[in-house]
Amino acid sequence: MKIAFIGDVHGCALHALGAVVLLQARRGIRLDAVIQVGDLGAYPSPERFDESSRRFWREHPAQDDFFRLLDPPPPVTEGVRLALGQVPPVLFVSGNHEDHDWLASLHDAASAAVVPVDPLGAYHHVACGNVVEAAGQRVAFLGLIEVPGKMDLDGSAYARLLAADPGTVDILITHDGPYGMSQDRRGNVQGSAKLLDLIEHLQPRLHVSGHYHHPNGPRRYGRTTSYALAQLVQPKATRWDPEPINPEQRVAAGSIALLDTATGDFEYVRDGWLAEVGGDSLDLAGLATA
Ligand SMILES: [Fe+2]
Known part of the structure; x- marks a missing residue:
């Protein structure tokens, strides 16, 4: 079976669906599960954005696509329905940029460890500390980051x-x-000592993470191979780069990965067609019918 993994989405929820729809179509494969590693940008409204999410949103209109999923206009409904007719719903864990109180309230209301967060059921949040079966694999989810607060x-x-x-x-x-x-x-060392201890204890065959917005891996810890994913849609420009880096708001190479559960092969997707998934206003229906 095949599982696609998606890096930090930061609100570009339609780009993420478009990328996995194209992954399936261009590779001629069928995905059995899709998993996102947190920082989906799951806020119930822009008023609930944290400060850095609000700052990026000003320059990156696609970062409010998650709100279009919550109250979808007809073209978004059509696009998401077409996508979900082709690919499984996305399971995601909490990043540090989500509305954690809102997500907890959804779990409380449903008394469930896995809950859909949007009316069309495109994204399902998995509460921290749970093990869920996906594509025949026992998948453990632990979100957030190791930082005081x-x-x-x-x-x-x-x-x-x-x-x-x-x-x-x-x-x-x-x-x-x-x-x-x-x-x-x-030069500061990145990563969590607690997560390193957890990996070394559990010894899963595969560990996948996000947060640092660049691909990293393979790294080996005993029988575990660990990878980190790039941010799905990089910023248009950053204060460190003199030139714009992603003015077209295209999906980044290394932000999507593919696992074949039979062979254990894990591959960063860097195909040229990733750049077809882009723009401030993504036409998901167009991508899903192309
Ligand atoms: Fe992030």
Whole structure:
């Protein structure tokens, strides 16, 4: 079976669906599950954005596509319905840029570990600390990041997974990555020591994360191979780059990956057609019928 993984989406929820629709069509494959590694940008309204999400949204109109999913105008409804006729709904874990109170309220109301967050059922949130079967794999989900404050890892969810027996999880999905995976521009070591301990304890065959917005891996920890994904749609420009880096708002190489569960082969998708999924206002229906 085949699983697609999607890096940080930051509100570009239609780009993510378009990318997996094209992945399936251009590769001539059938996806059995789609998993997103957090920072979907799951806020119920722009008023609930955190400050950095609001700042990026001003220059990146597609970062409010998640709101179009919540109250879809007819073209979005058509596009999402066409997409969901072809690919499975997306399972996602919490990043540090979501409305965590809103997501918790959806779980409370449904008394369920996995809940759809939009009326068309395109995205399903998995609460931290749960193991869900997807494409025949036991997939554990642990969102957020290791940092003091409200974005910190959920202590009880972390403890629950740390108490699970080694070998009981096939794939671990986290938002933060393992400590030591990379360095930032100032040379600070990136990643979470707690997640490194969890990987070394659980020893899943595969670990996939996001948060740092660049591809990283393969990294090996015992029998685990770990990868991090790029941000799905990079900013138009950054303060570090003199030239615009993504004015067309195209999906980035390395932000999507594909796993064949039979062989264990994991591949970053870098195909040229990824650039066809772009723009400030994505025509998902057009992509899904092309
Ligand atoms: Fe992010």
